Structure formats: C-alpha cells, structure tokens
Amino acid sequence: MKNKILFLLILSVISGNIMAQDTTNIDSILSVKLDEVAIISKPLINYTKQNKPLSSIDEYLDKSMNVSLVRRGSYAWEPMLNNMSSERLQLTIDVMHIFGACTDKMDPITSYVDVSNLSDVKVSSGQEGASYGPTIGGAIDLIKKKHDYCHIGWLGSVNFGYESNSNLFTAATRVKYSNAKFFVDADFIFRDADNYKAGKRTLIPFSQFQKYNTSLSIGVKINNKNTLTGSFTFDNAVNIGYPALPMDVALARAYIASVQHSASYINSFIDEWTTRVYFNTITHIMDDTKRPIVPIHMDMPGWSTTSGLYSKINGAHKRQKMALTLNAYWNKSKAEMTMYPNDTSRKSMFMYTWPDVHTIYAGVNLANNFSWKPMHTIKYGASIGFHRNFVASEFGLNSMHIFYPTMSAGKNRIIVGFQTAYTFAKNNWEYSIAMAYGERAPSISEAYGFYLFNSFDAYDYIGNPYLKNEKSIELHTALAYKMKKIKWNFGLNYFHILDYIIGIPNTNYIAMTLNANGVKEYQALESVNIVSTECGMEYRPHPSVKTRVALSYNFGRDFNKQNMPLVRPFSFKAGLTYNIKGLEMEMNVEGASKQYAHSAFYGEKAKPAYAIVNFAAGYSIPIKAHQLHFRVGIENMADTYYSTYADWNNIPRKGRNFYLNISYTFDNRMME
C-alpha cells in the first residue's frame, strides 16, 4: 500500500511536467521535477521513472509550459523562459555560472550536462531568479543529484534506450556507494543518433550527433554539521549536425568541477550555510567540412572559461525566513573566425568574433519571507552587483575600434534589482501577486560581438559596448484551487522591459557574410512588453485515471507595436494517464495555433497550426529485490510534418518515433 501511494505521488509529480504548475508552486518558482523519488529516498536511478526515460534534458524541459526551447537541430536546444532567451536568463548548473563558447548559441549550457547527472530543474520566473545573478526573464538551474549520508551501501542501474526515428541509441549506467560518513557516485551516459526524419518521412540531413557524459561526486561528512563534496563532470559531444544553421559542430567539450562545503544548524538563526568554489572550461569547434556547398570554408572555434564562488546562508527567525546569497565569477570568452579563400595562394582571413572578453561579476542578493499569519506571506528581496567587462586582446580591441574608435577596453556597471510578493492561502485557494524590478548587463555578443552572422534574419550582428543596462518592471499574479479530485491554476506574468537590447539594421555598414541581408547593430529599444499567461486543469475521476489540460497564451510587442520574435503562440497540452498494477499508460496531445503574431519585422516567418499525439506505456517487473522496467512509446503518432514557433528557420520536428527503454536497477537494501 505504501508503495502504491509512493507510486501515485511519483506519477503526480511526473505529470507536473505537463501541468507545468503545481498548486504548491503557485509562486513564480515553477519546478520541473526530474527526480521525483528524491523526495523520499534515493534507491533508484530516478530518470528511469520518467514518462520517457533517458530522454534528453531538452525534451524534459520541453514538456513544461513555461520553458520552451529554440531548436536548431536534434541537439543542444536553447531554453527560453517567459519568451526570453539565454541572454535575458540566468542558466546555471547547480548554481554555477557556465557560459557557452559558441557565438551562435549552438551550445546552451544545458547541453553540457545530461539527465544522468541531474535530479531536478528549478525554474524561477523573473526576479525570483535574482539569487542566481542578474536576470530579466528568470533563472533555470539544473540541479545535480543531491546526496544524504545514509547507510545504503551499493546501488546502481543500467539503462538502454532505442528510438526508431534517427536510430538513437542511448546507454546509461550509474553506481553509487554511501554510508553514514561518505558517498561516491559515478555515472556515465552515451548517446548516438543518425539523421532524423520529420513528418511524412522527410529526412533531415545534418541532424546527427554523438555524445557522452560522465560525472563523479564524492562527499564526506566531517561531523554532524559539516559536509564537503567534490564534483566533476566531463561532457564530450562530437559530429553534431545543425540542420537549421549553415554550419555543424565538430566538438563541444566541457570540464565542470566544484568543491562545496555545507554547514547546517550553525546557530538558532542560521540553518544552513553552503559555499561552493567552481571552475569550468568549454571548447566549441564549428565545422562546415561536411556540407556539400560551402561558399567559403571557415573555422570558428570558441572558448569559455569560468571560475566562481557561490555562498548562500539560509536562516530563520520566528516567522521570518531569510536567504543571503553571494555570487561571484570571472569568465573569459574568446571566439575566432578564420576563412580560407578559394584561391589557396591567398592568405587566410582571420578575426576575433569575441575579442577575448573578460567578465567579472560579484553580487549579493537578500531575500526575506515573512508570514504574520498562516494565510498571509510576504516576500521581499533586493540584489546589487558589480559587473565589469574587459577586452583583453589588443588585436580584438583594435578591431572593435573600427566601429567604436574611442571605446575603452573596460566597462563597469552596477546592476540592481528588487522584488516583493504577497501570497494569500486559505482553504483550497491560493492567490499571489508579485512586483519586481531587475536589470542586466549586455551579453558578450551584444556588447562585443564582431560580425556574428545570425541565420534567423540573415544579418551580421555587431556588438555595442555603449549599451545601457536593460531594465525590467514585472508583475506576476497567480490563482490556484485544489481539491481532492480537481485542481486548476491560472498564472500571468507581465514584463515591461526598458532599453531592450536587440539588433537594429545599420545601413551605413555592409555585411561581411556572403548573401547576408545587411548589418545589425545592437541597440536599445525604448521599451518592450511581454505577457505570458497559462492555465492548467487536472481532473481525477478515479484513483487510477487522471486527465490534464494546460493552455498558454503569450504576446510580446515593442513600443512601436511591432511584434517581437520567438513569442509562443496560443498553445495547449492535454493528457490522460491510466495506471493499474505496475502498468502505466499515458496518452497526450499537444499543439499550437497558427502563429498569428509572428514578427516579420525582426525576420520571423509564421508557423502554421499543428497538433500531435503521443502515447507511452510502462511496466515494471520485480526480479527478486532488483527491478526490471520497460517503457515503450510512440511520439507523433500521425507522423505530422510540423514546426513550432521555436524551431529555428522553421526546421521541422521529428516525425513518428517509436521508443523502447529497458532499465535494470539493483539496490542492496532490497536484497537485505
């Protein structure tokens, strides 16, 4: 019986993926749980319990209504939150700052970890995410597996996955040992995919990839209050096709390392104090040698190295809860472009596309939570940070001087933000309203990019070191109702963004890239309004049956009433889950209306409406104390040819796909 409850709990959290918002998460922290079992204990490799085990992080995130992903191929999708992409978000891995090394956003940092490393993804909307660093749209933190010091002994699992479309083969394994004083946890995952077929059996060339990822964590419990954890991840992807782009990637490699000290119950005010130092380095090498028609061959490598410090104190006093966070990092980003003329007697053409820009950031965030009565909670917080960019390459600085003759190598900024929220909870109702102000510094590309070709609008982009901080005034409100059999929720996020950074055509400049439409220079738009709303319902007529519907409506316009690009049109997801005696089945439908408000002005092409149907079934067989779990499914059952608003250059998504997953788990405790 207990197991059954656990199982239902697991399922309900999984379905949170589709529901996007649980009533417990009524404030703007929206959690996409990967590791539901972690809530109770960790006997299993938890991703095996997902709807589609071993699916990529991208696919997990894509199930959420809040997060959407810009797809440029099968691999390394770029997360968006509140219709804003990575430069307006804080994307972190276990609160560590990591910055992609690709000038064309081909390596969002979500591509440098895998589900085998992670337990959870924490999505914080708007200034809720300010504790991760300056942000406009919010924060997405990929939370690595957490460990508690229990006497568990050895446990582990082996997982295999196969998908018919793209011939994707996945293998993952994990081994963990833990006792009351010590743990060691190692995992490995390998993925290999050929080109996939879009609907109507349309082959999409250059959509293959191959990667592996391995990570190791070791923890020691020094005493009752102090623990020390070391963690290392290595991620290596090769031969990655980007069918929506003119180039592929030969290598994307990351080394991610950290050491963390945690102290708990320090005194009556401080519950926990966690400090982490970290280092990561990324190498990203683009490749055009496999394309049949290349007007001019070029090498475009990029490197990004970040060292950082994160320290957070959680405290409580009477009805107050407090969190003080310090975030500091030093990033070096450099990218080059070397073009080889068809006339081989000529010298190669070289430039820095990111001129070795160093970024130093140090900021503090204080958040406070005060409940003066059980039903009333008020939250408030503020952050301030120092941000400095510095162009370290003299070559790069000289080339920037072509556009900005008097610019200096360094630029300092102060970035502030504050937020306040009120939550009212009574009986089955919960209501919240929040207001906040946030700022961000321009990204490296926005401030220092040098002839970065964007295939979305076919313009060369030039960074602008004189950009002001982008500022955002935001308003959130949410209402939820929760009963035994029925739940529903409604949420609205409104952003009024001032000095919105976007590329504006500059007709004085002529494009460098062949066949480009022109040159855009990053400039500040007076203001942009972005609204995202969503509504979810869940109905459970019988303990083993659950239905869910989630709807989302968004719009974004600038002060000239021009539509903004990459704004989610009206979209929906609906699902039906049935489970009985170890067998679980799920059918769901997802789709979107025609992209009626696409941004032709910013180079966007409208996408038509679509709807697809997916089906999955899973069955677990206990073998003695071990467990064998099967999962099969069909995605896009009707083999629909479609692309969503977030598909770069309208690249179509996968057509019909059958998948099979087998996982085998062993756990010593079950043996005993």
Next chain:
Amino acid sequence: MYYLYYFLIQIKLPMKKIIFIAIAMCSIILISCKKETAQQPDELAGLTLLQKMANDTTEIEVYTRSGTLTVGYNDIFFRVKNKLNDEFVSNAVLDWMPIMHMTMMSHAAPKSPITKVAGKEFLYKGFIVFQMPGNDMEKWTLSIDVQTPSITTAVLDTFAVANSTQKRVTSFTGSDSKKYILALVSPENPAVATNDLTLGLFVKETSMSYPAVTDATILFDPRMPDMGNHTSPNNVQPIINTTDNLYHGKVSLSMTGYWKLNFIVKNASDVVLKGEEISPSVESSSLYLELEF
C-alpha cells in the same frame, strides 16, 4: 652629492659607513653613466643598410627599413661620409635622381626632396616611388648630388629594385590624357584595426619629372573579393596634406587577408580621371591597389 653628504652627517652615521655609502653611490652613478654612453641615441635605429655608394671624395650609406627596395613607395635614408677626413657630414645639401634604364628608353620616378631627419645628427631622408622592378637588362640607377661646405660632387650607382607581391603602385592614363602614378605609402604593416591610409599621386610632366598632384580628390573603397567583395565600415577618405604633399585618410580592415583598395581619382574640377564606383555589377575599379596580411 654635497647635500647627501650633509644629510648623512646630520643623521650621525659613523664615518666608515658614510665612506662606504659614498663609494656605493659613486659606483652606481658611474655604472649608470656608462650605460648612458652605451645608450647614446642610435642614428640608425630600425634601419638596415641597403648599399654603400662612393666616389673618390664621398661615401654615401643608403638605408631602408627592410634593407631592400621594392616596387612602389620606398622611404630611403642616407648618411654622407667625407672620405678625406672619414667623418660623417651633418650639413650636406643633397639632391637625387633615380633613373630606369630600359632597353629602348629611360625614365625617372616620382620622388621627394631629400631632407635632414629631425632629431638625428647625420641622417637624411627622402622617398622614391618605383613604378617597375629592375632586372638584368633594365636597371635602376640613383645619382646623388652632394654639396657640403668643402665638397661638391655627385655619386652614382645601380640599385636592385624587387617586384612587390601586392600592387602598391599603379600608373594610369587619366581622362585628360595625362599619365599619373598612384602609390600606397601606408599602411606599411596593415592590422585588423583602423589603419592610417597615406597615398601619393604624381603626374608625368616629362619622362624625367613626376611632380606631386595636390588638388585632386581621391575616393577609395576597400573590398575583399574572396569574401563576397564586402567592404569595411568607417573609412575616412584621404585629403591632401600640403606639408608632405601626400593624401591622408583612414582604412578599416576588419580581418586579415587580401584587400583590394579600389579608387576613383578626380581632378580639381571634379572630373573623373580614372576609376569606377563598386556596385553589384562592378566588382573592381580599373584603378586599384592591394594589401595582404
């Protein structure tokens, strides 16, 4: 020194120590003095001897930065030595004439007057724009007239002029039927940056006289023919500087590689002498110079 001694006395150091310190100070000063003599301003810093030319009374050392002469604009430096007393001359008046001895005819080249280099004791400077290289049959000679308080003489020698890999000089017949020479003076070492652009424009009066043209308008457009013939931003069109009679502007080179500098030259009454504007159908002007780095 006296003050130092006085100061040391004041702080009542033992005499032995004062002597020791004094010796130490003197040796430091001596060492630094020695260094100074060694570091006397080098007349020839950055220059390489090209060749020595001489007659009975006078020897002239000819220097360039690279140690060679190439087709196009060349800065040339001299030192004049009086062979009779083996001393360099600081107050010579020099005039020169480069001549190309071709099989059928001979001609001179655009050149500047020779002037003393500011801040140098014995160094003189001028420039010559060689329109063509020399070879076994056709050689460049340089004759230099030397006038010093004691000597008046002329020195003559042949010089090798190598071809340059890029087109750094071009001669053309203008729409006014006159022959012109356009030469690139700088950038000598182009960089991915905004470079100083300096150009010389000369007109052929006779085959022995090529004075500078100072009233023309030179428009230029840098392009990369290997990369879709794109141009670069924020170039500054060159304008005449009447001190050196050269045209000065700025050229932005947004990447390394091969750049074609396309020109249009207009006369004082705004009539195009030579060159075409670049357009989708016109990839290159008939008047151009080249850079590759």
